Amino acid sequence: MSRAVAVAGSTRTARRLGATELVWLALAGVVVIGAVLVAVDGHNLFSTANTRDMLARSSLLGFVAIGQTLVILCRSLDLSVGYVMALCSLIAATTMNGDPARVPLAIGAVLVVAAAIGLANGLIISVLKVNPFIATLGVGLIIKGYLDTEYQGPAGDVPSSFQQFGYSRIGPVPLSTIVMLAVAVAGILFLRKTRTGYHMFAVGGSEDVSRLSGIRTGRVIVTAHVLCAVAAGLAGLLLAARFGTGSALVYDSGYDLDSIAAVVLGGTLLMGGRGGIGGTIAGVLILAVLDTVFNILEVDPFFKDVLRGVIIVAAVAIYARRQIDRKASRVRFGGDGGSGGSAPPDPVPDAPVPAGSTGGNA
């Protein structure tokens, strides 16, 4: 049996923590350290106001980052999410135009427009073979140009009934956070339970392997982009509910890059194929907790960005160290010393060759 053990033994039995668990641990660490720092400053990080602030911050970025996770899992990227958010907030506010009865229509319009943009992104990437970075940047710029010419300032009017989506809470938890978490759960189930979800990991892991296994890789990429844009559309709806109006200028708020940072912080490989929404949510919460802590401590806003940058880079550096070099699995001569070199190994140990060791004596 020793032989089987020799092969199986290299499956790392001392299983290390998975990436997702690690991110949630990091979140716990950030919360503890943040709470201590805030307490030293004479405040309470867990006061209702602060908790609400943290969760409210996380719901908006959460929607965007959930979608971004799907896209990045497929080894793609979406830089247009900020513009989609802004556009969708305007569509929502102008369609509603203060009339509660038009809310369903507005939501429908937002979802359709967002899905269409996602479809465009996905087709440009999978059919025209444009690099995702350029494709989504280009689509984003097209939307930006439209917004800048059509909407000089806030536009539209969100009825108060829909503004509840932005402001009502259950206990200390904003309704928007609950919706965001529900979307996250749906996303996790999608990835773990549907073929398309499985195939997103596959396409991100290797498009060639996926194609050779009969997966229609283009469809998978398009699906991811449609879902990503729809998630950004949901964020746009939430934005409209919060502001009471549509605003073009949110595209300057950096949700595109923040969402990518949250995804990567959450342990999803930027090169695709590994990760998940669970980690992303932790990444979003880490960023939200940091922002809240920095606000309470009144950290200089520029220095705040420096700190965020350092934390993101450090986290990704840690993940990179955990990566196992694939080449290492092809090692022919293991640890140094040992067989040192002078004595060549036996050609083949007395192999109990099964199929007639003298060749076919049929």
Added chain:
Amino acid sequence: MSSDVVSPATTLLRMSGIEKSFLGVQVLHGVDLDLRAGEVHALIGENGAGKSTLMKILAGVYQADGGTVELDGQSVRFEHPLQAQQAGVSTVFQEFNLLPERTVAENVFLGREPRRNRLVDAARMNTDTQALLEDLGLTWLRPATRVRSLSVAGQQIVEIVKALSYDARIISMDEPTAALADEEVELLYRLIAKLKERGVAILYVSHRLKEIFDLSDRVTILKDGALVDTVATADITSDELVRKMVGRPISSFFPDKRPGTEAGDVRLEIRQGGNEQVDGIDLTVRAGEIVALAGLQGSGRTEIAHALFGVDRFTRGQVLLDGRVVTLRSPRQAVRSGLALVTEDRKGEGLVLNQSVAANARLVLDAVLPRRASQGARRIPGILSSLELVSRGSSQEVRFLSGGNQQKVVLAKWLATEPKVIVLDEPTRGIDVGAKERVYTLMRELSAQGVAILMISSELPEVIGMADRIVVLRDGRVAGELPGGVDEETVMALATGHQADERGEP
């Protein structure tokens, strides 16, 4: 064969008259091959004999230009690997088609995950995989294990299990043992025995004669893209097999040594060099000498060049240049120490394709030896014309040059640094005969000037015709050393290790 469940005579597959050309170069000349249920059929031949191409045609990766493929008497033509798989023809390539971040079960059922109520039934996927594994006696392999954490052998087994899960009746394996340790090879042997019992036909491509005699029922020998013979393995000796694989007349276009060329002091010495890929390498190259590293693909030739040049490193042993121990941690240091490496992959590693001839030729000088650059660059036009470079001027982008002329630019780039030791990895691969001859002449000129040359080549005639000494590698170790001018069979025998049993290790 003890089991008579499947009659071994049933012919499953018959390929006849298979022809294939790439860019006008014919690589398969009407090859025939037939596979019977329950047999291991070895496919053997030198590097470039056409084994891989034939295999890829069977797998649906390439399409034959001529000839027919019959499966169960029905003519088939696979346009896509998936078609072949669905017809029961699976292939385990050397480069695995696995997703390292996914589990064994997820890889086995990739693209056709079982579903219940439209959702993926992960439980069934795992139990089905478990059943497949248990059938093969692989109880130590768990369906939920991530493929990344498996050894190479483990990954290979996952590939085979994946093939079987398509109800494969024919599995072809491309050098399945190339990356396996000895005890893992044994595991593969047992798996192959199980497959035979089930009546699966196995096409087994390997260089290793021992495996062929251990495993195969019949063997098909290819040479230069043509069928030499198909024989029952029991009816042939390893000597005969080697003779059928090689034995081509040595062509005479290798230039003679320049008068006055003689081996001087030892320029380069490797003592017991080793790392993850090679081990116990002892090697010396004298000034004015051409030493060839021969061996099969994957035997560690390129790895030695890379370790020497600081691309990878030797983690054991010493490297001496002109008698002094040196530690080369990067190609930059290697160049400064007087080494040059003409890489195997000319387009990927040798040239900046969209830059000019002049820029490419100056590349190393500018990057590594800036103080000598302008002086060195003045020699470049002379070097290029002595190499008889054909181009539309030094500002032409190198991607528009022919392979042979591209290689001349690479050589000029390195000659401009005036190296003391030059390593040539497959210096004539993919270049025309004229350019080849020019490269050979250049090698003779360099050795007359006292440059030490280490040449790596898969072309045995070239190795034998050019080298003063031939160091043969096998599985990352030195299998032996031969003088230049020996016959191909001797080199091949050492490289495949077929006489290792009789006369022990050299």
